[in-house]
Amino acid sequence: MTVRKLFQEDVYIKNWDAVITRETACDDGTAKLWLDQTAFFPEGGGQSCDLGHIGDMKVLDVQEDGQEVVHTVATDGNTPRVGDTFTCELDWDHRFDNMQRHCGEHILSGIFFDLFGGVNRGFHMGHDSMTIDISLEEDPKITEITYEMAMEAELAANKVIWSDAPVTVMRFDRRQDAEKLPLRKALAIDEDISIVCVGSPENAADCVACCGTHPSTAGQVGLIKIFKVEKYKGMFRIFFEAGRRALEACRLRHDILYKLSNRYSSSIEDFPDKLKASEDKSAQTKNKLHIMTNALIAKESEAVDAEISSTDAPVIIKRLEVFSMDDAFNMAKAYMGKTEKLLLLYAVPDTSFILVSSGTPACGKLVKEYASFYNGKGGGNDVSARAIFSNEEDAMLFADLITKHLK
Numbered sequence: 001m002t003v004r005k006l007f008q009e010d011v012y013i014k015n016w017d018a019v020i021t022r023e024t025a026c027d028d029g030t031a032k033l034w035l036d037q038t039a040f041f042p043e044g045g046g047q048s049c050d051l052g053h054i055g056d057m058k059v060l061d062v063q064e065d066g067q068e069v070v071h072t073v074a075t076d077g078n079t080p081r082v083g084d085t086f087t088c089e090l091d092w093d094h095r096f097d098n099m100q101r102h103c104g105e106h107i108l109s110g111i112f113f114d115l116f117g118g119v120n121r122g123f124h125m126g127h128d129s130m131t132i133d134i135s136l137e138e139d140p141k142i143t144e145i146t147y148e149m150a151m152e153a154e155l156a157a158n159k160v161i162w163s164d165a166p167v168t169v170m171r172f173d174r175r176q177d178a179e180k181l182p183l184r185k186a187l188a189i190d191e192d193i194s195i196v197c198v199g200s201p202e203n204a205a206d207c208v209a210c211c212g213t214h215p216s217t218a219g220q221v222g223l224i225k226i227f228k229v230e231k232y233k234g235m236f237r238i239f240f241e242a243g244r245r246a247l248e249a250c251r252l253r254h255d256i257l258y259k260l261s262n263r264y265s266s267s268i269e270d271f272p273d274k275l276k277a278s279e280d281k282s283a284q285t286k287n288k289l290h291i292m293t294n295a296l297i298a299k300e301s302e303a304v305d306a307e308i309s310s311t312d313a314p315v316i317i318k319r320l321e322v323f324s325m326d327d328a329f330n331m332a333k334a335y336m337g338k339t340e341k342l343l344l345l346y347a348v349p350d351t352s353f354i355l356v357s358s359g360t361p362a363c364g365k366l367v368k369e370y371a372s373f374y375n376g377k378g379g380g381n382d383v384s385a386r387a388i389f390s391n392e393e394d395a396m397l398f399a400d401l402i403t404k405h406l407k
């Protein structure tokens, strides 16, 4: 006895009774069940399988098994037997989500074909968005799909939804009968053919072979939103969503923009201008800071030069209150390989030293030998090195040690 596929008769069946016709218990607390009739649609065509319950056993997976359908359930202590009858319940939210997305793909693919002669050569139903890969092979004058063209297709697809065109499934036993319809793609099968038409066959928004589940009208898809277009293996990959997920994606993006524009005390419409103004101001501040830092480097260098010429000590320690390690390094450049003394430039905010010398003593070697005594890290070459500490106390102990070592 072949299973009766209720999803082919009425996609809106959510509850039904079924008798187990075959059963295999597995060791992992699951069982595989074959039923006399099922509305659980098996995984296929890029669409995930239906979920729900058989009795109180949760359906984990549904797969085609030749002409049959096999359901994997969590038995949870149940011992289903051949001949048992269970009431089955479909997870309708999951199914309707699949139906909205899948039908959205039909409508959008039909529109790309109709507007630009683009053929859908690949489909992926991902968690965050769906993609179709459109190959431009019908009209030699059209060589690319721009974002603007995608927006034109999006509007046309939503117009199909607003028209609430009927979605009909027609079944044919013979290929030549099915081929009388205005099919978007050549048939790949010869018998037991299901053709899905969005709109009337004479004026179809889409007409293609498909055995998936679809809502009865285009209006139930609700919304189609395209997010981006990317070039992909000589084709154009369209990222989009349909149905509730399209609404949720729009809502997510709107929420982000709404919160960001609030942070800038702006409306969403004025936000790009406000952001640009803020970026310009930030660039001016950065430039001003750069000029002031250079002036401060010159001033601190003067003080170092004065100390170099007034002391016999081989080591000079210079405390730089507002300099980052990078600022101290920029200051050190003028002394690298030139100064007779060993300079220890201490960047206070970073609790770190830049060491500079003529090459003797070798700065990198000093850091390598002594910094680790005080949990310091760093390194460098003969004329300059960095010594990085986690606190000022350790940094100063390092400086003392170096000073004593070089006396």
Ligand SMILES: [Zn+2]
Residues within 6 Å of the ligand: 102, 103, 106, 196, 210, 211, 212, 213, 214
């Ligand atoms: Zn379909």
